Amino acid sequence: MKKAVALMIILVFAFATVAMAGYDDKCAKCHNGKTAPDKAKMLEKSKTAADFVKAAEESKSPMMKSFKDKADELKAAAAELGLK
Numbered sequence: 001m002k003k004a005v006a007l008m009i010i011l012v013f014a015f016a017t018v019a020m021a022g023y024d025d026k027c028a029k030c031h032n033g034k035t036a037p038d039k040a041k042m043l044e045k046s047k048t049a050a051d052f053v054k055a056a057e058e059s060k061s062p063m064m065k066s067f068k069d070k071a072d073e074l075k076a077a078a079a080e081l082g083l084k
Helices: 001-020 023-027 039-045 049-058 062-067 071-081
Strands: none
Touching: 001 039, 039 049, 039 071, 049 071
């Protein structure tokens, strides 16, 4: 029983880690300077994490549609970029 509980806890943390992936895991695929603005351009436009999240949520790009309701992931990406 203890092994089953321990395994369940490990699995929960493993899936939570994948779900909370940030800029390098999800954003950098498109934000490479060709498909979408690269990291440097985004940092020029957004000076704070709040600005970054707002810009992403208000983006008219269809590529950003799936991220508009994921403020936690956007905040994690902003933190990875060094925005506060």
